[in-house]
Amino acid sequence: AQKVTQAQTEISVVEKEDVTLDCVYETRDTTYYLFWYKQPPSGELVFLIRRNSFDEQNEISGRYSWNFQKSTSSFNFTITASQVVDSAVYFCALSEADDTGTASKLTFGTGTRLQVTL
């Protein structure tokens, strides 16, 4: 069975601080996908990034960066110079690839609530 653990329930930082959200996953599949979603106070789910199991390159998108390490089954998310608008719940998710290569069924972590204050 697949499992995603986000051990940090809530994190509070002051604006401009860097913050890392941890994600550890478990799967027996060799082909899988990892995702991060953001859920702002308005409630919708906003896709941030997708990574497949064969691509361990780290990725940077503006102030966001992701560190994928298969050796430790981790897919951590760092926000550099955090802003108040980053305040949200962040979910890490894992999906097997079905026989068509589709990430058809997501297993979510319990989320990390990030509070950024002035």
Place this chain on the structure above:
Amino acid sequence: NAGVTQTPKFQVLKTGQSMTLQCAQDMNHEYMSWYRQDPGMGLRLIHYSVGAGITDQGEVPNGYNVSRSTTEDFPLRLLSAAPSQTSVYFCASIPRQGPYEQYFGPGTRLTVT
């Protein structure tokens, strides 16, 4: 494109009542799913469909029925609502054959009293 739409946005039911949560997508995605979000538990998969006429159970299917008669629509039915079904429900769609992300609807907040 409207993307994934869900109706209603809010609903209050009494125990034992039935209702259908509607989900529609206009992106011609083959796959559609229903998730529920409960405090402290993240999102959990209820049912999913890989195409019209094909549905399967997810992690928490009990108390819910689905059908998929068209590519566009994937309604979720609660036959006899229970307080344990109080939750926020999200519908999602994804194109087939590729490492794509799931596109989520805005959610339906359901309260069962």
